[in-house]
Amino acid sequence: MSFSSRVKEELIPQPLEKPCCVLAETAALTQATGTLGFLGAGRLSVTWRMENAALARRVFRLLREGIGLKPQLHFVEHARLGGRRTCVLTVEGEDAETLLVALRMAEREPDGQVRLRHTSPRPSLGKDCCRRAYLRGAFLGCGSINEPEKSYRLECAAADMGLAQSVQRALAHGGVESKVFERRGHWVVYLHRAQDLADTLAMMGASRAVMELENLRITKQMRSNANRASNCDEGNSEKQVTSAHRQVDAIKLVSIHRGLYTLPPALQEIARLRLEHPEVTLEELGQLAEPPVGRAAVHHRLKRLEALAGEIEASWDKAEEEKHETERSIDA
Numbered sequence: 001m002s003f004s005s006r007v008k009e010e011l012i013p014q015p016l017e018k019p020c021c022v023l024a025e026t027a028a029l030t031q032a033t034g035t036l037g038f039l040g041a042g043r044l045s046v047t048w049r050m051e052n053a054a055l056a057r058r059v060f061r062l063l064r065e066g067i068g069l070k071p072q073l074h075f076v077e078h079a080r081l082g083g084r085r086t087c088v089l090t091v092e093g094e095d096a097e098t099l100l101v102a103l104r105m106a107e108r109e110p111d112g113q114v115r116l117r118h119t120s121p122r123p124s125l126g127k128d129c130c131r132r133a134y135l136r137g138a139f140l141g142c143g144s145i146n147e148p149e150k151s152y153r154l155e156c157a158a159a160d161m162g163l164a165q166s167v168q169r170a171l172a173h174g175g176v177e178s179k180v181f182e183r184r185g186h187w188v189v190y191l192h193r194a195q196d197l198a199d200t201l202a203m204m205g206a207s208r209a210v211m212e213l214e215n216l217r218i219t220k221q222m223r224s225n226a227n228r229a230s231n232c233d234e235g236n237s238e239k240q241v242t243s244a245h246r247q248v249d250a251i252k253l254v255s256i257h258r259g260l261y262t263l264p265p266a267l268q269e270i271a272r273l274r275l276e277h278p279e280v281t282l283e284e285l286g287q288l289a290e291p292p293v294g295r296a297a298v299h300h301r302l303k304r305l306e307a308l309a310g311e312i313e314a315s316w317d318k319a320e321e322e323k324h325e326t327e328r329s330i331d332a
């Protein structure tokens with residue numbers, strides 16, 4: 001299974017979140033896979049088409065459990081395409097009106113009539129939680145990731161330009177830089193740096209994929225640095241390698257459980273540099289920073305990252321203890 005499919009497999013079963021996030025995710029999935037239909041006599045419909053049946057079930061849940069609509073789900077077989085199946089979800093009439101108002105495509109007038117204002121959702125992405133849900137929806141609906149062994153690249157491609165723009169804005173909030181271009185009638189938003197890919201996966205909630213990616217990056221880095229390390233002064237480099245290992249582990253832990261993008265910029269920078277250059281000394285790491293900083297500042301920032309990792313571990317211990325407490329009190 002491709003890395004891209006593994007990420008989708010991790011994201012699809014995740015529980016539905018708050019109502020605001022349900023709407024954000026539905027907006028993205030509608031921009032990516034939905035179409036607006038006119039049934040005559042002012043009646044509207046919204047239809048989603050996708051090949052991934054598990055994803056269709058998630059859209060069904062978003063609409064039904066999340067928004068309280070009654071979507072219809074059916075399958076279309078394509079005999080000419082070797083029996084490939086498309087899952088089709090539809091909401092019509094009043095349900096379609098409710099959805100269009102919720103996605104800010106339509107407004108309900110004082111007389112109860114629903115008036116269409118836009119042909120595409122206007123997602124409301126003011127909150128961090130909703131931006132994450134939106135990114136997840138966009139990726140599930142029209143995203144793909146290259147095999148990270150070859151290159152670090154994630155893209156979402158949709159006919160709706162609004163999706164590319166909203167994805168770009170949501171990513172920028174998380175400190176991830178992305179680019180938008182047009183390809184055969186589709187608007188493509190993409191990113192292509194290892195850390196940006198890891199941060200985006202973390203924002204979407206794909207923590208297993210982040211871990212897989214980080215491990216791969218470290219292996220790659222270690223391999224390419226093997227020669228360089230062997231040229232170092234033996235005794236000194238051994239100590240250095242041990243503390244660099246400890247720092248990298250701490251940073252990975254923070255990245256997986258909090259996301260590096262949640263950190264202040266100075267800490268983010270050092271964390272990224274350390275992940276990219278596990279072999280260099282603190283002085284060299286400081287030289288790579290923008291603007292360069294001294295050894296003491298680098299040392300201080302790495303200690304703060306280790307302390308954060310320590311806090312995360314301590315919170316696990318506490319949760320574990322509380323679990324035992326509860327178990328003990330149940331026994332008693």
Ligand SMILES: [Zn+2]
Binds near residue numbers: 021128133
């Ligand atoms: Zn939200």
